Amino acid sequence: MDLPLNALRAFETAARHLNFTRAAEELHLTPTAVSQHVRKLEQRYGVQLFRRLPRGLALTDEGQALLPMLAETFERVAGALSSLRHGRPREPLSVGVVATFAVGWLLPRLPAFQAAHPFVDLRLFTHNNRVDLAGEGLDQAVRFGDGHWHGTDAVPLMPARLTPLCAPALARRLQQPADLAGEVLLRSYRAAEWPAWFAGVGLQAPPLRGLVFDTSLALAEAAAQGAGVALLPATLFSQALDSGRLVRPFATEIDTGRYWLTQLSSRRVTAAMGAFSSWLQAASADPAVQDSLRSAP
Incomplete structure (x- = not known):
């Protein structure tokens, strides 16, 4: 069977990121090349797989039907090839993080996460709490607020009093x-x-x-x-x-929100996303766990 493997791979990667630029980075192609692969696939089978938005992409019904089957197939092939070399392929994970959370909490603990999950190729993009998951091609984002963002699933992490x-x-x-x-x-x-x-x-x-x-x-x-x-x-x-650069003159605190790990509700959860979410929830919830993670090699 003559399958357009390059075009299928381009579609699957673009569908995971909902962004041609992020897909191009993963595939080591140009965004134009990825877009052309997808367009040729659409022309070959006479369907539209994406709706092109001003910022990012959205899957059509046909694209949503194709993605899970295609993603599972590629994962199974990757797993079979990985077993041949007794290793696990690295999986890219693009995460947007509020800069304060990144510098003040996450960065000192990242070595522990990477040691526990070496298959995750983590890519951090800092922001000032204004983030567009689809438009920026992010798998997940840490942001501050009340947990209510349209079309987004949010998992509570830690308060920021x-x-x-x-x-x-x-x-x-x-x-x-x-x-x-x-x-x-x-x-x-x-x-x-x-x-x-x-x-x-x-x-x-x-x-x-x-x-x-x-x-x-x-x-x-x-x-x-x-x-x-x-x-x-x-x-x-x-x-x-x-x-001693900063001093806390008074003990009174106010609670105006907390940090959340967010992702698009339509986004399929990958192994890397699941690993990062589980680790982040455990590390931010329990001070004892935080201390052990901070001291991990």
């Missing part, structure tokens, strides 16, 4: 929460955070005139340099707190 952090010299001027009214209060693009924190200590928030930042990393650096006081998740800035 906010508390004031600042430079040591500034902290020496703060004896009680009311003293914050005389300081520059640095802000994120979520305007309700400072009013919520002041409400938590029984005070009304003063007028907010500090700089606005779109990432917590920049917010923390500004605070460490003495530009003002920032509301930040202390658990994700433990290194700066341990080194």
Whole structure:
């Protein structure tokens, strides 16, 4: 039987990523070549497999019917070939991660994940909590919020309770929460955070005139340099707190959301996705597990 294997492989890879560019990276082709393979496949069988969207792709009914069978076939072939060489093929996994979570929590623990799952070829793409899974060709994404994103499955990871952090010299001027009214209060693009924190200590928030930042990393650096006081998740800035660059003047925290691992509801879960999800949930849920993962080789 004359099967168009290259075209079928191009379709299967593009369907997994819902993105020609990510498929091209995996197949070591150009996005144009992948698109042409898929178009020739569609022309050969007289069906449309994708709907081309302004950003990314969406499977048609015909594409959704073909993908599981094709993916299973390729996986079985890969498994058979892998058994011949007594190894397991590496599976790419593209994950978008909020930069604060990546730097403050994930990166120190990644060696443990890679040691436990060497078959996963993990590719990280940081973002500032604005992410388009389909348009960016991501398998999964870690983001902050309430867990409700249209067309997306979300698994809860860890809370990110906010508390004031600042430079040591500034902290020496703060004896009680009311003293914050005389300081520059640095802000994120979520305007309700400072009013919520002041409400938590029984005070009304003063007028907010500090700089606005779109990432917590920049917010923390500004605070460490003495530009003002920032509301930040202390658990994700433990290194700066341990080194003394940042100080926590008050214990009060507010809970405005948590981190979630998300993926498109229509996305088939691969072995790499399942491995990363299971590891991430276990590592972020149990402090004892976190400590053991951090000390793993």
